[in-house]
Amino acid sequence: xxxxxxxxxxxxxxxxxxxxxxxxxxxxxxxxxxxxxxxxxxxxxxxxxxxxxxxxxxxxxxxxxxxxxxxxxxxxxxxxxxxxxxxxxxxxxxxxxxxxxxxxxxxxxxxxxxxxxxxxxxxxxxxxxxxxxxxxxxxxxxxxxxxxxxxxxxxxxxxxxxxxxxxxxxxxxxxxxxxxxxxxxxxxxxxxxxxxxxxxxxxxxxxxxxxxxxxxxxxxxxxxxxxxxxxxxxxxxxxxxxxxxxxxxxxxxxxxxxxxxxxxxxxxxxxxxxxxxxxxxxxxxxxxxxxxxxxxxxxxxxxxxxxxxxxxx
Amino acid sequence: xxxxxxxxxxxxxxxxxxxxxxxxxxxxxxxxxxxxxxxxxxxxxxxxxxxxxxxxxxxxxxxxxxxxxxxxxxxxxxxxxxxxxxxxxxxxxxxxxxxxxxxxxxxxxxxxxxxxxxxxxxxxxxxxxxxxxxxxxxxxxxxxxxxxxxxxxxxxxxxxxxxxxxxxxxxxxxxxxxxxxxxxxxxxxxxxxxxxxxxxxxxxxxxxxxxxxxxxxxxxxxxxxxxxxxxxxxxxxxxxxxxxxxxxxxxxxxxxxxxxxxxxxxxxxxxxxxxxxxxxxxxxxxxxxxxxxxxxxxxxxxxxxxxxxxxxxxxxxxxxxxxxxxxxxxxxxxxxxxxxxxxxxxxxxxxxxxxxxxxxxxxxxxxxxxxxxxxxxxxxxxxxxxxxxxxxxxxxxxxxxxxxxxxxxxxxxxxxxxxxxxxxxxxxxxxxxxxxxxxxxxxxxxxxxxxxxxxxxxxxxxxxxxxxxxxxxxxxxxxxxxxxxxxxxxxxxxxxxxxxxxxxxxxxxxx
Numbered sequence: 001x002x003x004x005x006x007x008x009x010x011x012x013x014x015x016x017x018x019x020x021x022x023x024x025x026x027x028x029x030x031x032x033x034x035x036x037x038x039x040x041x042x043x044x045x046x047x048x049x050x051x052x053x054x055x056x057x058x059x060x061x062x063x064x065x066x067x068x069x070x071x072x073x074x075x076x077x078x079x080x081x082x083x084x085x086x087x088x089x090x091x092x093x094x095x096x097x098x099x100x101x102x103x104x105x106x107x108x109x110x111x112x113x114x115x116x117x118x119x120x121x122x123x124x125x126x127x128x129x130x131x132x133x134x135x136x137x138x139x140x141x142x143x144x145x146x147x148x149x150x151x152x153x154x155x156x157x158x159x160x161x162x163x164x165x166x167x168x169x170x171x172x173x174x175x176x177x178x179x180x181x182x183x184x185x186x187x188x189x190x191x192x193x194x195x196x197x198x199x200x201x202x203x204x205x206x207x208x209x210x211x212x213x214x215x216x217x218x219x220x221x222x223x224x225x226x227x228x229x230x231x232x233x234x235x236x237x238x239x240x241x242x243x244x245x246x247x248x249x250x251x252x253x254x255x256x257x258x259x260x261x262x263x264x265x266x267x268x269x270x271x272x273x274x275x276x277x278x279x280x281x282x283x284x285x286x287x288x289x290x291x292x293x294x295x296x297x298x299x300x301x302x303x304x305x306x307x308x309x310x311x312x313x
Numbered sequence: 314x315x316x317x318x319x320x321x322x323x324x325x326x327x328x329x330x331x332x333x334x335x336x337x338x339x340x341x342x343x344x345x346x347x348x349x350x351x352x353x354x355x356x357x358x359x360x361x362x363x364x365x366x367x368x369x370x371x372x373x374x375x376x377x378x379x380x381x382x383x384x385x386x387x388x389x390x391x392x393x394x395x396x397x398x399x400x401x402x403x404x405x406x407x408x409x410x411x412x413x414x415x416x417x418x419x420x421x422x423x424x425x426x427x428x429x430x431x432x433x434x435x436x437x438x439x440x441x442x443x444x445x446x447x448x449x450x451x452x453x454x455x456x457x458x459x460x461x462x463x464x465x466x467x468x469x470x471x472x473x474x475x476x477x478x479x480x481x482x483x484x485x486x487x488x489x490x491x492x493x494x495x496x497x498x499x500x501x502x503x504x505x506x507x508x509x510x511x512x513x514x515x516x517x518x519x520x521x522x523x524x525x526x527x528x529x530x531x532x533x534x535x536x537x538x539x540x541x542x543x544x545x546x547x548x549x550x551x552x553x554x555x556x557x558x559x560x561x562x563x564x565x566x567x568x569x570x571x572x573x574x575x576x577x578x579x580x581x582x583x584x585x586x587x588x589x590x591x592x593x594x595x596x597x598x599x600x601x602x603x604x605x606x607x608x609x610x611x612x613x614x615x616x617x618x619x620x621x622x623x624x625x626x627x628x629x630x631x632x633x634x635x636x637x638x639x640x641x642x643x644x645x646x647x648x649x650x651x652x653x654x655x656x657x658x659x660x661x662x663x664x665x666x667x668x669x670x671x672x673x674x675x676x677x678x679x680x681x682x683x684x685x686x687x688x689x690x691x692x693x694x695x696x697x698x699x700x701x702x703x704x705x706x707x708x709x710x711x712x713x714x715x716x717x718x719x720x721x722x723x724x725x726x727x728x729x730x731x732x733x734x735x736x737x738x739x740x741x742x743x744x745x746x747x748x749x750x751x752x753x754x755x756x757x758x759x760x761x762x763x764x765x766x767x768x769x770x771x772x773x774x775x776x777x778x779x780x781x782x783x784x785x786x787x788x789x790x791x792x793x794x795x796x797x798x799x800x801x802x803x804x805x806x807x808x809x810x811x812x813x814x815x816x817x818x819x820x821x822x823x824x
Binding site: 030031032033034036037038039040043044045046047050082083084085093094097149152153156157160163164165166167168259260261262264268269272274275276277 | 363365366368371373374446447448449451452503504518519520521543544545546547549550553554556557559678706707708709710711712715745
């Protein structure tokens, strides 16, 4: 087990090193001059040169990468061109909002997906199953900004039940926190939930047809016991993966939903950093997303070994 | 003075709660000095974007200036009504005979938010900081030879040549703010502020920026206890927030809602012509756009009213010169009425084979340019010019503009006050913003003369002549001046919508 863990962590670190080179190179390929953008339209050449020298962008690329990667190892991701604050503090400022929304969305997604997917699988081609298919097709294909604006107009505008957007920390105003969380979490949760519903349905169906389930049934176990111990437990495995992937996606920020609901998460920050050609911030944000995906994959793999001992090697 | 700022979100909530009951805010870094501020509660204003930072001398972002307008003061300031310059931190000023020395007498009894006294050393420090560190506004001091402080109440600015628009240069916006001496060493100016304005910067995070009233402001304490700028990017969401009472003010109004909202009594909507202008420009280094007849043909082919209507849903005035109607320097000159026949003739005269393909560079940073370009494309199509619209993000757009890699582009100049700002850098040969590559010795000479002429009437005449040449040559193809559009809760009073889009909440009163 320890060997397996070490091997997986080692792999993750190698991937991360590769990703850091890619991130740096890709950001450089983005067209558009950050210095010009920072200065706005009205400026002269001396001002331009002064800022160029100050930002270190006049150095050779390799040297820029080495100093960036070196500092990143110590947790220093540099200073944002745009705001002059450190990248780590800017990211840390966004993390609570992102975590809140991601976890709430996954909760909404699972609440939708697990019962719906299971019921669909238990009664294939029934009315419930067909409705579930339609609903999840709708959830996957409807644009999230459209759903978001409709929800704002209905629940914040016409009905006036909920605020139209924004974010307050839980510690400050629990009621306000919950009120502001509902609409964005429903939008992102519906999208993720629609994806997960299909996985749940197919994995439960597959588990239902497995040999050991038939054996269990033949042994005369009660239906409920068969379902809980032999079907659900096996169906859980792919669910862990797809939920992990969805969570990683949500943690790297859901840009459109965050913008419509004025939700100050990482998606917004990443978009702003692209628009402003804020290299240090952009590199920091992408590197963070890479870490999120790597860590979640690692956790998923470890969970697998806990659920299914056969995988432990 | 330097304080930890990671605890700001919590402080913000405390301030909001306290502000609402009229008590004193617990300041982050200056002790409990904010007590006794305005009587009212907090005004919540929905703005489109987060300020990038709060150093007025460094930032160039409008979202930052929306906030800084209320925090810092300048020596002089545009009058809210007609944008002529009037006293602010400087009470009065005089100009020497030769126009080379300006002497400012400073206001007495002004204090910064930390309680320290304001005097001439602060002005010298602030201006020298901009000049010496070559910060983003250093071009505004191009003519300044020295800034001196003979005594605490007096500032002398020595110039290398007469500069009639000096007041505009130092007062047009808060980029020329007066900071306390050594502010850059004592504070982290990107996140902290210490100004002389009506509000102090209390806190700022990823969802809002909070200001509290500064009771000891030289102009009197503001009427509200504070202002919260909440960032709502999506215009439909901002409008909904205004309509259901979450916010009391916004400048983020969907253009297509301007007309319907005029008859809606749940929202007060106001518009005023802005000092901005939008234009198209063609590359003089790329034939056939170096040919005056071709540019004039294109100018004749465009229906400016239709472009303005498409871009702004009617909230814009078509214009063929840069300066809008309400300005003293407006020049009523409009030689181009849509005339496709004449356009075709001019193209023929220039020996241009149609269809002629023309790239038109626009940016999604300003969505109206994308819409307007579609109208322009269809109008030019009628005279045999095939427009290829290139929609770029702003960084790429700026980059290609700087490298001269375009046939034509479409953009606006925002926040201009003085005629020099409207014309000089854009149309003078080798002007820093003359990306189209225009060069007309007569225009150069006029713009040079205009920049040093001190008599207002004579100055207007000079700029009228320059404008006429610029329009006739189609250095810029001027299209329209858009309106400033803002909306607020019915009953909100004491607020003045301004042509320069400065947002000042000093005298605002909640409903």
